[in-house]
Amino acid sequence: MSTQTNEVIVAKFGGSSMANLEAMTRSAQISVNKGANMVVVSAVYGVTNLLVEISKKAPAGDEERVNELIHEIEDKHRQILQEMQASESLKDDVTVLLSEVTMIAKGMLLLRECSDRAYDSLVSLGERLSSLVFSEVLARINEQLASNKKVELFDIRQVLVTDDNFTKAAPDIEATKARADQFLVNAKYGDIVYVSQGFIGATSDGLTTTLGRGGSDYSAALVAEAMGADTLQIWTDVAGIATTDPRIVKEAKLLNEITFSEAAELATFGAKILHPTTLTPALRAGIKVFVGSSYEPNEPGTWIKNDTESAPLIRAMALRREQSLVTLSTPKMLQAHGFLFEIFKIFNEFKVSIDSITTSEISVALTLDDSALLNKKIIDRLSELCSVKVEKDLTLVSLIGNEINHTPNLAARIFNAVEGINVRMICLGASKHNFCFLVGKNDADQTIQRLHKEFI
Numbered sequence: 001m002s003t004q005t006n007e008v009i010v011a012k013f014g015g016s017s018m019a020n021l022e023a024m025t026r027s028a029q030i031s032v033n034k035g036a037n038m039v040v041v042s043a044v045y046g047v048t049n050l051l052v053e054i055s056k057k058a059p060a061g062d063e064e065r066v067n068e069l070i071h072e073i074e075d076k077h078r079q080i081l082q083e084m085q086a087s088e089s090l091k092d093d094v095t096v097l098l099s100e101v102t103m104i105a106k107g108m109l110l111l112r113e114c115s116d117r118a119y120d121s122l123v124s125l126g127e128r129l130s131s132l133v134f135s136e137v138l139a140r141i142n143e144q145l146a147s148n149k150k151v152e153l154f155d156i157r158q159v160l161v162t163d164d165n166f167t168k169a170a171p172d173i174e175a176t177k178a179r180a181d182q183f184l185v186n187a188k189y190g191d192i193v194y195v196s197q198g199f200i201g202a203t204s205d206g207l208t209t210t211l212g213r214g215g216s217d218y219s220a221a222l223v224a225e226a227m228g229a230d231t232l233q234i235w236t237d238v239a240g241i242a243t244t245d246p247r248i249v250k251e252a253k254l255l256n257e258i259t260f261s262e263a264a265e266l267a268t269f270g271a272k273i274l275h276p277t278t279l280t281p282a283l284r285a286g287i288k289v290f291v292g293s294s295y296e297p298n299e300p301g302t303w304i305k306n307d308t309e310s311a312p313l314i315r316a317m318a319l320r321r322e323q324s325l326v327t328l329s330t331p332k333m334l335q336a337h338g339f340l341f342e343i344f345k346i347f348n349e350f351k352v353s354i355d356s357i358t359t360s361e362i363s364v365a366l367t368l369d370d371s372a373l374l375n376k377k378i379i380d381r382l383s384e385l386c387s388v389k390v391e392k393d394l395t396l397v398s399l400i401g402n403e404i405n406h407t408p409n410l411a412a413r414i415f416n417a418v419e420g421i422n423v424r425m426i427c428l429g430a431s432k433h434n435f436c437f438l439v440g441k442n443d444a445d446q447t448i449q450r451l452h453k454e455f456i
């Protein structure tokens with residue numbers, strides 16, 4: 001029997017690294033050069049959005065648009081197959097998955113309904129398709145580069161066990177670990193490289209689930225933890241984590257290193273570069289995390305570490321858009337106890353997570369994702385306890401760094417920089433790594449641009 005010799009590496013490639021044959025080929029070369037044991041991939045760029053649109057248009061009965069969307073998904077994959085001169089068996093396997101897209105879409109059109117469970121089955125097809133195609137691309141590159149590893153397409157639903165909270169399922173860490181010990185043990189010995197799907201999992205009964213949009217980063221971290229991996233590499237379209245989103249500030253600087261705490265704050269407070277929960281499994285299991293660009297694999301990228309050489313006051317900043325500010329007021333709060341308990345019970349019941357909170361004598365203001373309020377029943381329930389005011393379309397701006405709550409004059413510098421912009425709520429004190437405040441959505445980009453100029 002072989003023994004484990006090298007470190008175990010899980011590499012994740014996002015949608016832009018799967019955009020077409022060229023991107024897939026580059027990603028395959030990186031997988032081989034970096035010695036990945038498990039490669040977790042996202043859907044082909046744009047495909048998840050198309051599937052999500054089907055899930056909205058089909059229940060609305062818009063057959064014409066649904067057919068267009070199905071064709072668009074088909075074209076994207078067939079184009080790659082044609083360019084790579086795919087084998088007949090790969091073409092057949094892709095056809096089977098594409099007909100699954102059509103069947104589910106037709107079912108939704110007929111029933112005029114899309115349950116969360118049906119949604120997950122539909123959107124899971126993005127990753128099931130991309131991983132199928134990518135496994136063949138990787139097998140060919142492996143041959144060309146004379147790597148003697150065997151490439152195996154692996155259905156992650158056999159390993160990534162979740163609860164049945166469809167569309168935003170939570171992993172069962174213990175069960176996932178046990179399944180990885182059973183099914184993925186060979187990855188450690190270096191003879192096999194597995195190609196598998198991000199974003200999707202399955203309940204213990206085998207029903208397909210998803211971890212929420214952008215969830216492939218989280219999947220890769222969970223799989224890395226379950227496999228006992230040493231390193232998690234996240235390959236995307238930017239050469240590492242930057243001081244802010246380079247799409248908003250073109251002078252944003254790439255960071256060579258960032259701490260787990262800072263990176264977790266950045267991800268939670270809206271930086272799309274990492275799914276918010278990605279770092280939890282990595283931190284729990286002591287896995288090193290690297291973020292780099294599959295377009296420029298030789299750039300240094302960013303390492304996420306426990307300890308970094310520097311600890312700047314402001315390392316980075318992020319925006320979290322589509323936020324609602326909910327203000328709950330009642331005179332009953334005056335010198336009373338238990339009010340916060342009652343309202344948190346309601347948020348808990350609706351599985352809504354609160355991002356930040358401030359209180360005064362008779363009111364509480366908190367921020368939530370706009371989407372959390374789509375279910376109007378939560379407002380009705382809160383209204384039974386107090387008066388409820390909702391302001392939508394706000395953006396949470398966060399500054400992330402160190403000793404933020406112990407630095408004199410910091411607030412003055414921040415608010416001088418954003419002079420003239422209406423600040424709706426401020427949160428400081430809960431973490432030494434974060435200072436955040438709410439602004440209107442039209443002021444958000446300008447706020448970040450001015451803060452970046454002031455601090456970085």
Ligand code: ADP
Nearest residue numbers: 014015016236238241242244245247271272273
């Ligand atoms: P993938 O498909 O590889 O998961 P995403 O689009 O989800 O890629 O995430 C990468 C994007 O995150 C970048 O293109 C960039 O615009 C955005 N982003 C937001 N904040 C940052 C940041 N601080 N550093 C780098 N990229 C960021």
Ligand code: ASP
Nearest residue numbers: 042048199213214215216
């Ligand atoms: N394909 C999924 C999405 O677009 C998951 C991911 O890419 O992380 O949300």
Ligand code: MG
Nearest residue numbers: 014214272273
């Ligand atoms: Mg992503």
